[in-house]
Structure formats: structure tokens, C-alpha cells
Amino acid sequence: EIVLTQSPGTLSLSPGERATLSCRASQSFASSYLAWYQQKPGQAPRLVIYGASNRATGIPDRFSGSGSGTDFTLTISRLEPEDFAVYYCQQYGTSPPWTFGQGTKVEIK
């Protein structure tokens, strides 16, 4: 089983600042199979990035993803008020189970 470890657990930032979220895997896998999801309280997760670096439909270009192997990053270039949420990375397309990281909460400072 591939374990995904996200850091930091909580990121306290102000609107307009840059957010950098990390996702580290216990073993290497193809970057094609790394996604990031945003979840706000009381809502279902929303796909933000797939294939490590591809923005999902409707996601603004201030969101970007990068990485390969075991280290992946989600960057939000300038935080907007609606970006404050919990973000999860996920690996998929490999042998099951398809695992999620434990999440990074981006909160308003």
C-alpha cells in the first residue's frame, strides 16, 4: 500500500499570499496517477488537479501542480477567500488500495 504524507497539517496564510502544499509518497509511482482535491465544510471533495499537473475543468490558473516519483506539490499562487479549505492528495491507477493523504488545512491567518 502506498502511504501519502501531506505537510504541513495546517497552513495559516492571508489572502493574496502563496500557498505551497506537499504530498510525499512511501514509494514511487507514475505521476499520471496523482490528484489533488479541495474540500470545504459540509461539501463533497472537488477535483482540482489530476495527473499531477493538469487543472480540472473550471479550476482557475492560480492553482498548479507539480512533482514526480515520490514528491508532489500543489501551489496556489495568490490565495482568494474561496480557496481556504482542506486539500487532499490521492494516488490512483496503481494496484489497490487507492489512498489519500491525511489532508492539509489552509486557513485564514
Add this chain to the structure above:
Amino acid sequence: QVQLVQSGAEVKKPGASVKVSCKASGYTFTGYYMHWVRQAPGQGLEWMGWINPNSGGTIYAQKFQGRVTMTRDTSLSTAYMELSRLRSDDTAVYYCARYYGSFDYWGQGTLVTVSS
């Protein structure tokens, strides 16, 4: 537009079973795998498994094998997830999610509460 609409909240006693439905619309139901993911209160996301709506084939996370059954009714474009021998730690929101290169659409979630 693609929609996944799940059944309503459930309250069950320990040892009972629950069956959650996920009705798909706006796309060809049999063309995309359907996954199930759960989230305990205040916790992260946990993948449970998938069903191929075309063949009915399933893959379950080892943690749930023997307790979970995923089925579908293609005439209703609906996927189902049944979890048996419920315990208090099965209390969670259960989501269905369509797989298309990633989980691109999610249901609204179904809260299952297990309490005596």
C-alpha cells in the same frame, strides 16, 4: 450535466447493514467506473473500492472485504454500496465518485450513523 445523487441519511444499530444508492445522470452510466469513499467525522478520506457498471466487476479495499458489496442496476443508472455488520466506527459520510482519469464527479454524500 453530470450528477450523482445519493440516498438520504441512515441511522443503524451495531450489527445491522446499510445500503446506500448513487443515481447517475448526464452521462453513459456503464462507461465509467464508480468508486466509493468514506469520511468519518472530522477525519480524512478513505477509499473503499470500485464497481465496473458495465460488467459488474468489483474491487474492494482489503479492510472492507467480507463486509462490503457493491452492485449496480444499469436500467436505473444506479450504483449501490452495502456495508454489513456495522460498528460504531463505521459512522461516516459515504460518497460515490465517478472515475475518469481521477474522481471527477462526486455525490453529495450520505451520512450513516451507527448507534445503539
